[in-house]
Each structure stands twice: as C-alpha cells, then as structure tokens.
Amino acid sequence: MMFSKAFARYLHLNSSCWASEKSLLASLRKKTGYTFTNCKKALEMHSNDLVKAESWLHQQAQALGWSKATKLEGRNTSQGLVAVAVNKTDAAIVEVNCETDFVARNKAFQEMAEAAAKACLKYAEKQPHLRGPLTKIGLDSDQLSHLPTTSGKLLSDELALMIGSLGENASLRRALCLKVDTNVHLSAYAHPSGTERDNVFLGKFGGLVAIRQKEPKDVDIQALGRNLCQHVVGMDPKKVGTSFDKPNANPDDETCLIHQEYINDNNATVQEVLEQHGIEVIDFKRFECGEDLCKGFSEQPLAAVETCQ
Template sequence: MAEVTAAMVKDLREKTGAGMMDCKTALNETQGDIEAAIDYLRKKGLSKAAKKSGRVAAEGLVSVAVKGNTGVVVEVNSETDFVARNDDFQALVHGITAVTLDKGVAADVEAVKGAHYPGGGTVADAIANAIATIGENMTLRRVRGLHVPHGVVGQYIHGAVVEGLGKIGVIVALESTGDTDELSILARQIAMHVAATSPIALDSSSIDPAVVEREKSVLADKHQGKPANVIEKIVESGLKTYYKEVCLVDQVSIHADHAGKTIGQAVKDSEGKVGAPVKITGFVRYALGEGIEKQETDFAAEVASMSKA
C-alpha cells in the first residue's frame, strides 16, 4: 500500500475542495491513487458538496422540539425556499433537531455536527450527503437549548411548513413547581408573543452593556445644548421607554386575556392558576435567515445576459 503523505492530501484537497480528513480517507481507500481518490470523493458526494459550499444559503427551516423539561431551536439553511419544502430536507432537519435535543443545553453547532446521526455517520456526513443528493448548499447555522429543573419549556413555530418546522421558532422556559398544564398554556402564549415582538433580552439587566451605552449616546446626542442635568433626566426617561420596547418582561402582552398588562405582570397573575410562583428563566427566538446577506438576483437581466453569450 502506497504511503499517504501530507503533500498528497493537500493536492487532493485543492483539486476537490473536500475536507482534509475526507481526503486522507479517500487516499487510504484507493492506495494513494489521486484520480481514484477524486472518484471516491465524488461518489460519496463530498467533492460535489465542497463545490457548492460557497453559495449563499439563506433559506431553509427553523425547527423546535421539546422533550421533558428541555427544548431546542435549530436553524438549517438551504439556497432556496423550494428545497425547504422537499421531504428529504425536512427529514434532515428533523434528524438534526433530534440529535440536538439529545445534547440539550450543551448543544452547539460543532458538537452537533460531530455527533452520531440516526442511520449512520455524523450529522456533518448527513448534511454533505443531502447536498450531493438535493443539489444545493446547506448549512447547520445555529442551535440553542433551554432546560428547567422544575417547570416547562414552551414552544411555538410561526409560518409552519410541517409540524415543528417553519420560518420563526421560539422556546420559552418557565420555572415553577405548579400545575404543568397551566404552565404549558402560559409558556405557549409567551412564545407566540416573542415571535411577534422579537425582544432582545429578558429584562434590562440582561441587555449587553454596550447596547445600553449606545442607546444612551443616541438619546443624549438628540438633546445637545441643553443643561447636563436635563439631558440626564431625558436619557433616564428614554431608557425606560426603550426597555419597554425590547425587554420581554416589560413588553405589553399581545394576548387579549392579558390586555394592557406586561408579560411580567401576566406571569405574576398566572401564579393563582398555576398554584406556585412562576419565573421566566430564558427564551430563544430564531427567525430564518436573519443577519445573512442575501444575494439579490434580477432574473430578467440574468436571462438576457445568457441570451447574449
């Protein structure tokens, strides 16, 4: 058997764009034959997947799942919304979500990608195989989990394509020793509220200090020239208004049965039905593709340019 050198691995990697370990495996399997190794990677779909990896994947699906007192949110991206409606892609997202749920709050993207995927191989292998089969770039973009020792994790999917998969996914953790049925109703209501209002933090103490300082600066700059003590009061008042807009517990509930009450007040009021104190310990909201710079395509111009070729 020919010795597989680092130079050979580097050469194969440059020719195919496949991962280093995949290249090493391919060379070992083909006794160091570069051309045979290229074919090996193509058959496995790894070379094909690598060629697509540079394309922007901003569509796809957000998934939520809850088991016991643990819930997770997962975002898997594809290039087009069409693929998001593909049964194989949906099965892939469900599979990745199941793996993430097993890992719970310890889940992160790299840990999930390296974990065993149902049916064999790793999650990363399953994604590569799906890229080769379906023909679009796909990425596991982000994962997050919440857990409470006592209580519930509520979930909500907005724009659902199928059960548990959609455009916006939210989980909300409520800690309480009270009635779980009542807690579940409340948790879902809050999750729906989060989907609609997109708070940036649970409360004012949870906001990144840099964000607060930036907001203070904006408020102060609007009133330059006024006495310092006046500006200080304006900034203080402005921050209170800001917190009502972006902090979950300070936002006014969107639900009619909590009309005019903040989420914090609604939670406090629910304690009678629940039969015990209730505390929101966290929430996660993923909106599909948020923060990804999408490529804008002028389809008519693209067709016109192709006709001139």
C-alpha cells in the same frame, strides 16, 4: 421431442430466474428510492445479494453527495428552517440553511432539519446539568456536523447526502441546547405554524421558553408556556427584564419581555400576565432563519456553557 422438453425446461428456469431478479430489483428500488439502472447495476455487481447491493448504493450516493457538497461549498445559504424540539427537561433549537425557499419547503430538507433537532436533543440529554434551574449549551456549525443521527450517521454525512440529492448547497448553522430542573417547564414554537414532524416544530422563526411556577395557582402551564413562546417569536424581546428595567416610553419600541404588551391581550403587559398566574420566565431563546448573528445569538464553542439562577 427431447429437444422440445429441454427447451421448455430452459425457458421455465430462465423465466423463474428473471421473475426472481425482477422481484429483487423491485424490492431494492422500493427500499432505497434509487433509479432502475443503478439498482440493476448494484444487483449485477453483487450477484443479487440484496444487502450488499443496498450498501453499495448508499456508499455511491454518499460519495456523490460529498462531491457535490464540495463543489457547491461557498454558495450563499440564507434561506432554510429553524427546528425546535423539547422533552420534559431538555430542549434544542437549531438552524439549517439552504440557498432557496423552494428547497426549504422540500420534504428531504425538512427531514434534515428534523434530524438535526433530534440529534441536538439527544446530545442535550447526555450532558450534565449544572447548578441552577437552567443550563444553556451553544453549538456551532462544526460541532453540529459531528453529532450522530438516529440512523447512526453523522449529521455532516446526512447533509452531504441531501445536497447530492437536491443539488443545492446547505449548511448546519447553529444550535442551542437547554437543560432544566424538573420544576421548570419548557415550551417550543415555530412560525409559520402548522409544520410539525414527529414532535419537531419547523418554521422560519423558532422559539424556546423556560418558565417556573412561583405561587400555587390554578393555571394551564402548557397553554401559557406555548402562548409565551408565540409572544417571544412574534415580538422579538431581547431580554427577560427585571424590576430595575424601566418600560420604554413607546410601547412599540419595547424590547424587555416583561414590559411588552402581551401578544394575546394588548391590554396587559407580559409582567401582569405572569403575576396573575404566579409564573416567572427563567429564560428564552429566539432564532430567525438567516438573521445577522452579530446582532443576536453569538455562536458559542462547546465549552461555553451558561447557567441561569
């Protein structure tokens, strides 16, 4: 009888212990997303200490990510996403690349592009605004990799972790940050439209437009700014243009923004729309994923800061 009671107590204690371990295991798997085997190993190694087990799993994943990133380095990354983010006086546009369009549609890759845009926007917020209505700051791949994310990790670490998870090479290619005066309005757009994550626009093409009201007219500046940004993405102008620029004889070959047919009304030029609403375009930027940088954006070092008058 005593043996039965002792055995029953043994079964009860072990059953409770196993239930507790199962609960910890389920909690760790749900929180980290790692496999059953890895989570079980992490808990066993750290005496069921959930915090230490989670930390160890992340360290292992990071090491694996860097290992894979090193092996895959050099493989062509011409696909990917352009991510665009704005707040009242700051904006950022960034290009993140991968090998295939399939991975570019992956949620983890989209989260990486979102994290990069947010990191650039945070960086822009901390930079001094020089004289003039607009300051532009270019960031190259190396400078991007050293920016911290909201999680506290560097973008390069987040990228390595994603590479380890997806098994495909990826890279942080370039970014441009804008800072503007309070009387300048910033608009962002990405195409194909419809993909937006936490106020970050994602697409194969992305654009930023900075506009300012010259005359006190009744205008929905947010709607007009967005339409102009769509125009920049769709029509690919090369410069804003001034009164010294003559319109191209063939409207289809026009590369000066103010002389292009407005994308929302091909019976009017952009200049006519701007004059109608008392608006001027200070500057714009357009990124196309995988484009030849020799023909477009020239990657600038951190010290290369440009102001627009």
